[in-house]
Amino acid sequence: MLSSSIIFSPPHPMTTYHFIRHGESEANEIRAHLICGRSSETPLTQKGIHQARLLGHWCTNQQLQFDHVFPSKxxxxxxxxxxxxxxxHIALENVIPLDDMEEKDQGDWTGVLRSSIYTPGKLKEMNDSDGHFAPPGGESDRQAAGRMYKAFIQHIVPATQGAKHVAIVSHGNVIRSLVKYHLNYPVSWADGLKNTAVTSIIKAPETEDFRVLIYNQTDHYAGEDTFSLC
Known part of the structure; x- marks a missing residue:
């Protein structure tokens, strides 16, 4: 993991894109034993609200300001x-929701007990598929990552030319799949993103390819009592 000073001060003037997993939701808290999938109507818990505010105060403390914010819907x-x-203190008109930043669709598995689906045999089948396995009626990791990456390249990047920092508020599975399958970053199922964790990427000037600066950064959790969260 790179230091926060490197994350927010890249060596060349360029746009840094910060993929942020959402704060703790009610599904994370009370339905963790179920496969939640998109569960698009699930709100944040009070802890999740606290986490989002904490990240905002930390970013301000780091003198980081987002020029654009793109959450999933x-x-x-x-x-x-x-x-x-x-x-x-970012105006909400700078917030533009995008459908394609949504979580991986778990199809018929949505709402089903994890223990009834994720048997050793099924987990091996999923791991051996290299991201191509899809639940019935749902998306594979590669399909979800491809959907997100296409929207990122076709909509977000052109709309943010000249910006310094851009936030994309999305979901754990799809962010992890994006950096693994499109940015060749070595992550596994064990490398799950924490709530409001930040994954930052830039376009490498020498190749024009995007690369990961940091994955799953949660520095804002440290010393949270030093911030006023009123």
């Missing part, structure tokens, strides 16, 4: 963007 992502922006 899921309630938990929209609320995370809202509380983040309020803490950073």
């Amino acid at each position: 899921a309630v938990r992502a929209m609320q995370t963007a809202q509380y983040l922006c309020e803490a950073m």
Whole structure:
């Protein structure tokens, strides 16, 4: 993991894109034993609201300001963007929701007990598929990552030319799949993103390819009692 000073001060003037997992949702808290998938109407818990505000205060403390914010249209992502922006005094008109930033669609598995699906045999089948396995009626990791990456390249990047920092508030599975399958970053199922964790990427000037600066950064959790969260 790179230091926060490198994250927010890249060596060349360029746009840094910060993919942020949403704050803790009610599904994370009370339905963790179920496969939640998109669960787009699930709101944040009070802890999730606190996490979003905490990240906003930390970003301000780091002298980081987002020029644009693109959340998925899921309630938990929209609320995370809202509380983040309020803490950073970012006008909500700079927040543009995008469908394709949504979580991986788990299809028929949505709402089913994890223990009934994720048997050792099924987990091996999924791991051996290299991201091509899809639940019935749902998306594979590669399909979800491809959907997100296409929207990122076709909509977000052209709309943010000249910006210094851009936030994309999305979801754990799809962010992890994006950096693994499109940015060749070595992550596994064990490398799950924490709520409001930040994954930052830039376009490498020498190749024009995007590369990961940091994955799953949660520095804003440290010393949170030093911030005023009123």
